[in-house]
Amino acid sequence: MIPQYHPIILASQSPRRRELLARLVPQFDICPADVDESLSPDCTPKENVQRLAQRKARAVFAQAGRNALVIAADTIVVCDDVILGKPEDESDAVRMLRMLSGRTHQVMTAVCVKTADRECSEVSVTDVTFRTLHHGEAEVYAASGEPLDKAGAYGIQGAGGVFISGICGDYYGVMGLPLCLLSEMLRQVCGDINGKTQKG
Secondary structure (H helix, E strand, O other), rough: OOOOOOEEOOOOOHHHHHHHHOOOOOOEEEEEOOOOOOOOOOOOOHEEEHHHHHHHHHHHHHHOOOEEEEEEEEEEEOOOOOEEEOOOOOHHHHHHHHHHHHOEEEEEEEEEEEOEEEEEEEEEEEEEEEEEOOOOHHHHHHOOOOOOOOOOOOOOOOOHHHHHHEEOOOOHHHHHOOHHHHHHHHHHHHOOOOOOOOOO
8 A cells, every 4th residue: 555665663552553553554663652742731632632643753753764654643532621541540540430431522543644755644533422330340440450551541442342332433543543544644645556646
């Protein structure tokens, strides 16, 4: 799909993003971005997550060389305009899960694709509805360890999926890499297979 670029780099160490990208790109390198991930109080959640994905892509591209193509992503969970990142510990995970219980929240995954000549960044927003959690469920799930490395303290593809009664949007965006959006971004940045760059 994108033979003119080498290397193709995923700027993330997330095993979920690695698994998903492999469905679009057969071979790529992994290079986690070492950037400041602090969020600005002056920006909206959508602006914050988009800027962070851009920051990651630019940082990795700066080390990769002009022939590289870098794909970076970042995911946040937003409830009542409050950003829920990765929990600090089990008690923090329980707090987040109780906050989401019986409510609809948004999962925002920003994706940035960068080459020497082009940069494209977009944000996938998905509404996720939790059923009301039963007594003790949040504590048991938090103790499993699964929520501790996930924004919003749950993974839709894991045991946390049992809490979700519905979604409106991109399932893969909730996992951390919206494949439909990414495939269109790659077309926009890279052009067709004959090397003709599309405008957009």
